[in-house]
Amino acid sequence: MISVDNLVKKYGEQKAVNNVSFSAQQGEIVGFLGPNGAGKSTTMKMITGYLQPDGGNATVSGVDVRTNPIAVKQKIGYLPEANPLYMDMYVREYLAFIAGMHKVPDAKKAVERVIGLTGLTLESKKKIGQLSKGYKQRVGLAAALVHDPEVLILDEPTSGLDPNQIIEIRNVIKEQGANKTVLFSSHILQEVEAICNRVIIINKGNIVADDTLANLQGGKKDETVLHVQFSEKVEIGILERLQTVFQIDQVSESNFRLHTENPELVRKHLFNLAVAYNLNIVSLQTEKDSLEDVFRALTNG
Numbered sequence: 001m002i003s004v005d006n007l008v009k010k011y012g013e014q015k016a017v018n019n020v021s022f023s024a025q026q027g028e029i030v031g032f033l034g035p036n037g038a039g040k041s042t043t044m045k046m047i048t049g050y051l052q053p054d055g056g057n058a059t060v061s062g063v064d065v066r067t068n069p070i071a072v073k074q075k076i077g078y079l080p081e082a083n084p085l086y087m088d089m090y091v092r093e094y095l096a097f098i099a100g101m102h103k104v105p106d107a108k109k110a111v112e113r114v115i116g117l118t119g120l121t122l123e124s125k126k127k128i129g130q131l132s133k134g135y136k137q138r139v140g141l142a143a144a145l146v147h148d149p150e151v152l153i154l155d156e157p158t159s160g161l162d163p164n165q166i167i168e169i170r171n172v173i174k175e176q177g178a179n180k181t182v183l184f185s186s187h188i189l190q191e192v193e194a195i196c197n198r199v200i201i202i203n204k205g206n207i208v209a210d211d212t213l214a215n216l217q218g219g220k221k222d223e224t225v226l227h228v229q230f231s232e233k234v235e236i237g238i239l240e241r242l243q244t245v246f247q248i249d250q251v252s253e254s255n256f257r258l259h260t261e262n263p264e265l266v267r268k269h270l271f272n273l274a275v276a277y278n279l280n281i282v283s284l285q286t287e288k289d290s291l292e293d294v295f296r297a298l299t300n301g
Helices: 038-049 069-075 091-101 106-115 134-146 161-176 189-197 263-276 290-297
Strands: 002-011 013-025 028-033 057-059 075-078 151-155 180-187 197-202 204-214 224-230 245-252 255-260 279-285
Touching: 013 038, 013 057, 013 180, 013 197, 013 204, 013 245, 028 038, 028 134, 028 189, 038 057, 038 091, 038 180, 069 075, 069 263, 075 134, 091 106, 091 134, 134 151, 134 161, 151 161, 151 290, 161 180, 161 189, 197 290, 204 279, 204 290, 255 263, 263 279
Parallel strands: 028 180, 028 197, 075 151, 151 180
Antiparallel strands: 002 013, 002 057, 197 204, 224 255, 224 279, 245 255
């Protein structure tokens, strides 16, 4: 697991990270989001031991980052945003080098495993400098996985990938998240929605949200918006008879958004109303904010 307690990082007078605290458990894929300069990468670097915090503490699988940084690095697979690689080394050569640094018992087997896992088989005999940006990103991910770490920290892992490659790497991350702790940063919010079940949003060095994706997208806790569409024109006066509906937004003659504190009761009454007035309900859905809406609301201003 990852445990972060009141981490602080200063650059001169500016606090890049301001008393950040959170934890992530085994089997959990946590999206770590924020605008540029919010403190995401700095926090990740402190967790991995690449940067020393100016305050607070972090532990990985119970090991203190400050007092035992080498042991922490052995437990972490880290793909930094910059993805530093040795461009003159061949793919297999580089991965074998990384496996050797981690003292992996059967390095050759481990290298072949991650090459297959990250879809590098056809490119594995090339020099890293000859690869496209997307395949270089795959090499970085393979290097993060080669020692089978307990914790994965991935900073923009799908950067430079085409849509097909993104889906492949998404599946790899989801598979790894079944038995590892994964902290995953991305500016592609659709990826976060597809991969993560929990999201942490940081803004100006402070955590402004830490919740499940479902809760963050649910809007106000005491309000649900039902989106109902009929096959025919419906007079809004008919819908105004629905109990517990305190606001109706008419999208079109047959399309409405119903604001309520009791969605189950409204669903029941809607079907009764449809029978009474001989109306046909085409669709009835609970409306949720997109992660982009949530992100903008929490980080704008």
